[in-house]
Amino acid sequence: MSTTQSERLRELLEPLVTSQGLDLEEIAVDSVGRKRVLRVVVDSDTGADLDQIADVSRALSARLDDTDAMGNGEYTLEVGTPGAERALTEHRHYVRATDRLVKFQLREGGELVARILAVDEDGLDVEVPGVKGRKATTRRLAFPDIDKARVQVEFSRKDKKDMKEEEEA
Structure with missing residues (x-):
């Protein structure tokens, strides 16, 4: 059974990332002209700050320097x-992504933009924003019904504190 370079790199680097309290989300090796770029994406339940990124970067660099996982080239x-x-x-x-707005591509076709309210082992509860003065509605999505999902950027979202203050006014 043959393993790809990305799989070998994951086996080598994942224990280091995990020891730093992070999850190894993605590894990609790309060629940019004559140079190669190893991109490593990490995350955690609380996010990863710059100090954590720097620490894990140093640890990964040292491990890669001690092996031939990237070959002899730069x-x-x-x-x-x-x-x-x-x-x-x-x-x-x-x-x-709980409390975040997400764009879902559904298996049976169609898209849905909704806010994730809760997640369990079988799926998620979402809130679909109301349109043209209508109230938001809740909906249940099972994981098998979701083809793709991507978090959406919200530039003017009010946080819960702001909404509560408006309701009390």
Whole structure:
């Protein structure tokens, strides 16, 4: 059974990432001209701050220097987080996206933009925003019914504290 370079790198690097209290979300090796770039994406339930990213980057760099996992050629190591509009592919991603607005591509066709309210082992409860003065509605989505899901960026979302203050006024 043959393993790809990404799989070998995951086996080598994942224990280091986990020891730093983070999850290894993605590994990609890309060629940019004559250079190679190793991109490592990490995250956790509470997010990853710059100090954690720096620590894990140093640990990964040291481990890669001690092995021939990247071969003899030059490469650049880039360590980062998934970003604002991350794709949701694992159960933990949905849990981390609770209270976030998500665009769902449904298996039976069609799209749905809704806010994740709760996540369990079978699926999620979402709130579909009301349109043209209508109230928001809740809906249940089972994981098998979801083809793709991606967090949406919200520029003017009010936090719960602001909404509560408006209701009391």
